[in-house]
Amino acid sequence: MNANTSDASRREFLQKSMLATAGLLTPLPLTVLGAPKAKRRVAMVGTGHRGTDMYGKDLLAEHGDVIEFVGLCDSNKGRLETAKKMMGVNCPTFTDFEQMMRKTKPEILIVTTVDNTHDEFIIKGMEMGANIVSEKPMTTDETKCQAILDAEKRTGKKVTVTFNYRYSPHRQKMYDLIRQGEIGTVTSVDFHWYLDNRHGADYFRRWHRLTEKSGSLWVHKASHHFDLLNWWLESEPETVYAKGALENYGKNGPFRFTNCRPCPHKDKCPYYWDMTKDARLMALYAANEQYDGYHRDGCVYKEDVNIYDKMAATIGYANGVQVSYSLTAYSPYEGYRIAFNGTKGRIDAWIKESGAMKKEPYDEIMLSRNFGKVEYFQVPQAEGHGGGDKLLRAQIFRHPEAPDTYRQAAGSRDGAMAILVGVAARKSIASGQAIRIADLTNLKPVAVKA
Ligand SMILES: NC(=O)c1ccc[n+]([C@@H]2O[C@H](COP(=O)([O-])OP(=O)(O)OC[C@H]3O[C@@H](n4cnc5c(N)ncnc54)[C@H](O)[C@@H]3O)[C@@H](O)[C@H]2O)c1
Incomplete structure (x- = not known):
């Protein structure tokens, strides 16, 4: 290696470390990691709200110099054409998914359809040559989950699940405090999530109101929260006992x-x-x-609503941590309370996302040490799922090779472990028994993830 090359490598190493330390907080200029030679060929199936915004307009605005859309697919041909206009692209559109894959040969397939259809596109997409970027939940039941895991192994392709909640700065701060040993060994977590009468009600207006489409809020919504727990605790869940009811909608x-x-x-x-x-x-x-015939403003009181609107679970982790979790879908305000109890202290946060109560422009985290002092950390709030969406797009589409210090990039195993808690909760309510995660697929929960 000559002096110039070694300088260049050193520079690249330092720049990559910078990126890692910043947790991708500041998307770096292209020159830092070197622009890919050709734009990545991206196709999308599911051109609804999430697809057109998060992966359409916003992705193109931020990373249009490194990716290009080669195809869009949706079963609703009118929405497909509207989406194409909204995104400002001129690629071909398809209502036939396999035709899109055959004709456009994308390198990356973005899956943003209704939850119960993700498995079909993830599996076919990999079989037809693409790596997958799938919205959460990866899928809605354990059989589809196993089929995805098998297909990934069989095809040698890769599934990325977009857990944007991992990227928000205040959750990253909690991750840091736990990793730094500030509260010793975490022993238990109290985690309670509140969906308000506006956003919470919205789940009951849409396809999400049907368990067969969304897997219920246990999977559709709570898989975000279970993924956060798995990530914060660096362990996988082992057992789930749950209760739930539909009492409001x-x-x-x-x-x-x-x-x-x-x-x-x-x-x-x-x-x-x-x-x-x-x-x-x-x-x-x-x-x-x-x-x-789909109504985006469907009635929340429809007789066919078959998901729970209040839910609670006790989750046992492979590393011994026990979690008390609940989700309420008709609260006057939106947000969550979380506390990590440890051998040396406790971390508390009450994150307020909407409602009439007093809100600050920051999210506060309280660190209390046993027999010691209390410290407060104020983390500025950001738009787009706590700032997570933007960081996630940068990591997946611009800097996929950069070091992932915070382990924010999630794969199929993470996607599986998040939904399996929700699947187990549904089964626990149905049977009245605690459910073992190891009995659902061939994944055996482990305590410390590589
Ligand atoms: N991570 C997040 O914060 C976040 C936020 C919103 C939505 N999402 C996820 O994004 C996905 C899409 O949600 P959305 O709010 O955009 O829903 P949506 O209803 O607006 O869009 C879904 C689209 O999929 C299409 N579709 C349904 N079945 C299809 C099929 N078989 N073939 C082709 N197209 C089909 C529909 O016509 C629709 O256009 C969901 O999986 C949801 O969980 C994630």
Whole structure:
């Protein structure tokens, strides 16, 4: 190695370390890691809200110099064309997924369809030559989960699951405090999540209200939270015992209709929502109801709602940590309370995301040491799932080879361990028994992840 090369390598090493230390907080200029020679060829299946925004407009605005869309696919042909316009791309569109894969041969397939269809596109996508970037939840049950794990092994391709919650700075701070041993060995966690009467209710308006499509909030929503726990604790879950009920939405309502816009009860319904005020949603969904009959503003009191709106679980981890978890979907405010109890102290946070109570422009974390002092850390808030979306896009699409100090890039095993807690919770409620994660797929939970 000549002097110039070794200088260059040293520079690259230092720059990569910088990136790691910053936890990708500042996307670096292209020159730092070197621009890829050709743009990455990306296709997307599922051009709804998440697809067009997070992986469409925003991804192109930030990383359009390193990726290009070669194909878009959706089963709703009207939404597909609207999405293409919203994203400002001129690639071909397809309602036939395999045709898209055959004709466009993408290097990366982004999967942003309805949850219960992810497995189909992840598996076929890998079989047809692409690496996968899938939205959470990776899938909705243990059989589909095993099929994804088997297909990844068989094809040699890679599944990335986009757990954007891992990237938000205040959660990263908690990760740091635990890693630094500030509270000794973590022994238990109290974790309670509140969805408010607006955002929480929204799950009951959409396809998410059906367990067969979303896996229920245990999988669709709580898999975010279970992934955070698995990540913070650096352990995998072993056993789950759960309770749950549907007491506020669905058949509990005093009246019902198909959806809000034509509803005769709008004057008296606390959940009436006027979608006509949102031009983007009107264009994506209302204008395309003719193709699939899907109502984005569906009635929260529909009789067919079959997911729980209050849930609680006790989760045992392979490293001995026990977790008390709950999720409430009709709270007056949105946010969560978390506490990590350790042998030397405790970390507390009450994160307020919406509601009438006093909010600060930062998220506060309290560190209390046993028989010692209390310290407060104030982490500035950021837009887009606590700033997570932007950081995740940078890591996956621009700096995939950069060191991942915070272990934020998640693979199929992480995706599996997150959904399996929710699947086990559903099974526990049905059977009244505690469920072992090891009985669901061929993955055996381990205490310390590599
Ligand atoms: N990580 C996050 O914070 C976050 C936030 C929102 C959504 N998501 C995830 O993104 C995904 C999409 O959610 P969304 O809110 O955009 O939903 P959406 O209903 O707006 O979009 C889903 C799209 O998939 C299409 N689709 C459904 N079945 C299909 C099929 N068989 N073939 C092709 N297209 C099909 C629908 O027509 C629709 O356009 C979900 O998996 C959801 O969990 C994640």
